[in-house]
Amino acid sequence: MDIDTFHWLEMELEALSLAQREVVLSRLQTMATRDNNQRLIEERIGVHAHCPHCAGDRVVKFGHTQGQQRYRCKNCRRTFIALTGTPFVRLRDKAKLLEQAACMAEGLTIRKTAARVGLSVDRAFRWRHCFLAYLQQQKPTELTGIVEADETFFRRSFKGQRKGLPRAAKKRGGPIKGSRQGEHIPVLITLQRGSRMEYDAILEKRTKRKITAALRPALSRDAVLSSDGNESYRFAARKLGIQSGCFVAHEQRHGAGTWHVQNVNAYDSRLKTWMYRFHGVATKYLANYLGWRRLLDRCKDMATPQQFLFHALRTEYQ
Numbered sequence: 001m002d003i004d005t006f007h008w009l010e011m012e013l014e015a016l017s018l019a020q021r022e023v024v025l026s027r028l029q030t031m032a033t034r035d036n037n038q039r040l041i042e043e044r045i046g047v048h049a050h051c052p053h054c055a056g057d058r059v060v061k062f063g064h065t066q067g068q069q070r071y072r073c074k075n076c077r078r079t080f081i082a083l084t085g086t087p088f089v090r091l092r093d094k095a096k097l098l099e100q101a102a103c104m105a106e107g108l109t110i111r112k113t114a115a116r117v118g119l120s121v122d123r124a125f126r127w128r129h130c131f132l133a134y135l136q137q138q139k140p141t142e143l144t145g146i147v148e149a150d151e152t153f154f155r156r157s158f159k160g161q162r163k164g165l166p167r168a169a170k171k172r173g174g175p176i177k178g179s180r181q182g183e184h185i186p187v188l189i190t191l192q193r194g195s196r197m198e199y200d201a202i203l204e205k206r207t208k209r210k211i212t213a214a215l216r217p218a219l220s221r222d223a224v225l226s227s228d229g230n231e232s233y234r235f236a237a238r239k240l241g242i243q244s245g246c247f248v249a250h251e252q253r254h255g256a257g258t259w260h261v262q263n264v265n266a267y268d269s270r271l272k273t274w275m276y277r278f279h280g281v282a283t284k285y286l287a288n289y290l291g292w293r294r295l296l297d298r299c300k301d302m303a304t305p306q307q308f309l310f311h312a313l314r315t316e317y318q
């Protein structure tokens, strides 16, 4: 728009009625959201674009497709967009990604999300798990200093699954009666004390070997493991060649002095309180929800929609 027309437009704004102002304001907000949305998507490609087909780095801009910048690889000659190879590539209405991110940053339920974004409940659910596909992979590695570790448990759930159930479906939200073997999924939670760097891993079994394998990528060589004295952690520390300290769980419930797992317990409590709104999550999606919670916790529950979308578009922890 040329400068004279813009001045004219600016002056004309004064003539708007209150109701008309609201219409214009809402139009501008939508436009700003769409631009933010597009900018975040394009930034995914970064300054040095790599081809998602052959990983080649000789990439040139190659027109547009459906409102998205298209690129072409000079190596394999194939074209791609910033979302090629991501779970988002096939989603229609990409202009709504930021609104979905806003709902997820607030931890809204699927029904509220569907109503706010303007998607059906089924689509809002699929979108949620597109967002979580990368978040669940993002975990800190090489934790250092004092690292607390403990396990927590989630009830095994076949929620949403109608075929091939091993037992009659349970009514949701019922009390946990007498924990039978296999009814609960153990999850190892580890965090670097004094930080919001949380690492978790769903354990197939609660054995010392599985716990050691789960801890291996999380710890740096100079980490000092603080635990409740369960033999598995002493075994893991020996195997991984790191120092460890512990307290005796039945004497000091939460530990004392340096050796405690109070930060892990506090994280577990935030996690469970937050998950309560979902009325139990299907075990096959548990890793997704853990990834979601890790991101919210890192942002101290103040993630902006832009931050949320930024991370959801990436595989690396950053």
Ligand SMILES: [Zn+2]
Binding pocket: 051, 052, 053, 054, 055, 056, 073, 074, 075, 076, 077, 078
């Ligand atoms: Zn290529």
